Amino acid sequence: MKVLDLKCSHEHRFEGWFASTDEFESQLSRGLVACPVCSTTEVSRMPSAPRLNLSSARNDSAPSQQPQAKQGATDATAVQARALRFLREVLENTENVGDRFAEEARRIHYNEAPARNIRGVTTPEDAHALIEEGIDVMPLSVPAALKEPLQ
Known part of the structure; x- marks a missing residue:
């Protein structure tokens, strides 16, 4: 390998x-x-060199002494x-509500749906409107590699 x-x-x-x-x-x-x-x-x-892990050749230098x-x-x-x-x-502890993010955030805020952590997709305009209503939102860019389970 x-x-x-x-x-x-x-x-x-x-x-x-x-x-x-x-x-x-x-x-x-x-x-x-x-x-x-x-x-x-x-x-x-990237260029790399083989590394040998030999107990007699231990390098116990502090990280501050590294190049x-x-x-x-x-x-x-x-x-x-x-x-x-x-x-x-974040992905493990939130429910993905997809395109219904703005709608579901409002429902939670106005106690029309159970309180829970959600994530999803919305437009910048809808996100701004949510903030103006006093609903906390945070944009978060998730790499595609984390959106799907690894095979």
Whole structure:
């Protein structure tokens, strides 16, 4: 199994696991490799070196002693991971009401429907109208990769 460091055209970094480098190239050419953050298929392979985990060669240096470029990449990866965890939690703890979002938000606000956390789709105009009515809404962009279960 090959673990490759990948990056999309929007600079999101992630790992991909493939049976071989040829299999990665095959999947990439067929548009099957997509960024888990933004779902773009414009993906490239990052240079990487093999890493040996040897107990005698442990590197116990503090993160502040890491080269700046690597630490910056690690920080960006950590931010992406936290954002994805947050989005997954939102998706797990809300009911998707789809296009009926504005209608259902009003029903909940005016006690015409049971109170619950919902998510869905609405126009910017409807979202603004909800805010003017005192109904709290928050736009949230969800990557397509999180909208469907992984296969």
